[in-house]
Amino acid sequence: MISSPERGGTVSTPTLRQILRDQLAPADPRILCGHDRLDVPVRWVHSSEIYEIGPLLTGGELLLTTGLGLRGLDGGTRKHYVHDLAERGVAAVAFEVGRTFDEVPDEMVRAGSAARLPIIELRSVVPFIDVCRAVNTSIAAREVDELRMRALLDDALHDDLAAGAGVAPMLGHLADLLDAPVVLVTAAGALVSAHGVDDDSAAWRVVDRAVAEVPVRSRGRSLARLVVGERAGAPTVPYAEALLRAAAGPVSVGLTRAGVRGSALAARLVEDLVDGRPLRRADLETRLAGAGVTVGGPSVLVPLAAEAPDPRMADAAVAAAAFDSMARSIVDATVYALVSVPVGGPGDVDPVERVASGLARSTGLGRTTIVVGDPVGIDRSRPGADASRTLTDSLRRCARQLGLAASAVSPAGAGRRVHTAREMLVDEAIGTLEPSVRAELSALAAPLAAHDERASTELVRTLAVHLAHGCSATRSAEVLHIGRQSLYQRLERIRVVLGFDPTEPSVYASMMVALRSLAAGA
Known part of the structure; x- marks a missing residue:
């Protein structure tokens, strides 16, 4: 642990308002313009009577002056003086009257107002040197403290990296x-x-x-x-x-530092695909084979992306699935992988479902969220197909959908950690709809949400699960852990609350999208 040198009393960059209150109050200041700029930070206080002071300033200064350098100049030249200071980013000009001018010239006030540069009239005398010393000492002390803190932080962070x-x-x-x-x-x-x-x-x-x-x-x-x-x-x-x-x-x-990785060849291949570097089919096949990923025979590559609070946790969760043939790497805190899955055998299971099921059964999934993409074939019979481009697009789509998957926007899928890219497409599509359309969709299911809030029921989740399982009473009751009779009672209540049957084929699709839109906060 590193302790802050600030605790017990902080020093922060003073604002113009604070300086007017603390150091310039004895001068009886009157703000002539720029009232909306009083909370800008002041990075230095400088006093000068030089007319061409602008080029010597770097921005953020409070300039103190009696106007001596403006005596004898015409109104246009004094306006130019104000415009030059505003262009330099000066925080404000404090003008002591009574010595050179009885009041700040009107043309300077108008120019300051147009440029949003605060001009303050100091109606009593204060030693400028005392104001500069007090404020600048405070600013310098802050900068020293900031440098000390940055040095402490740098040391600690580099120790962590090492x-x-x-x-x-x-x-x-x-x-x-x-x-x-x-x-x-x-x-x-x-x-x-x-x-x-x-x-x-x-x-x-x-x-x-x-x-x-x-x-x-x-x-x-x-x-x-x-x-x-x-x-x-x-x-x-x-x-x-x-x-x-x-x-x-x-x-x-x-x-971006990798935790547990496969071979270096596999990691580099995945990184190149995520970065979108084009690969010829022959090069892709060679590099896949060199990485230990099966490409010969009837097989497809199933891409995936995973995230966790620590990328090493996600990497370990993907590795725990123990797929026979896989390349993976950590890129920008996200785990990307390609899993080779054989296809074409008798009783074959969908390759996406096979990978998703294997990940869901893996130990140590914890807080890892995974999106499994669509399979990509490395097929020599289609020489025009750009397999590397397809893999890049699919890997990136999986990563893009991680945010939606992590929020578990589907009521039927709440609590799941492994999702598929194809099931997340509807959530992506909802995000592209006009707000008025999303609002209309959400309104379809809103009465159920209101009833759940009022009566502590689970009508929204019940309907989402029932629709997601093809309106099968047996499968829906199993997922909800209730009896079929209880399910029928809930479905009847849903019909009463909505005023129509949401399982009718004519509204089935609309209700599924409406439930996703409602869960997404539309």
């Missing part, structure tokens, strides 16, 4: 330094890890009310987000974005 500890302890170091909860979610929307929260629900609340977040990138792609939540007792979390950015690189390395 030890192969994964991303969980990295988030712990961040949370300790910031004294605030930190959450890591994938770009697909899956929760990877969290520190400083009690459960997954609390982690998602942090994401919803983020104080700051930064992307975690690898090879030019955004693969995750680092999110920091509110500090206990105070929403402001000093240095949050700076420390998140400092941690993003090591976290990216921790995410």
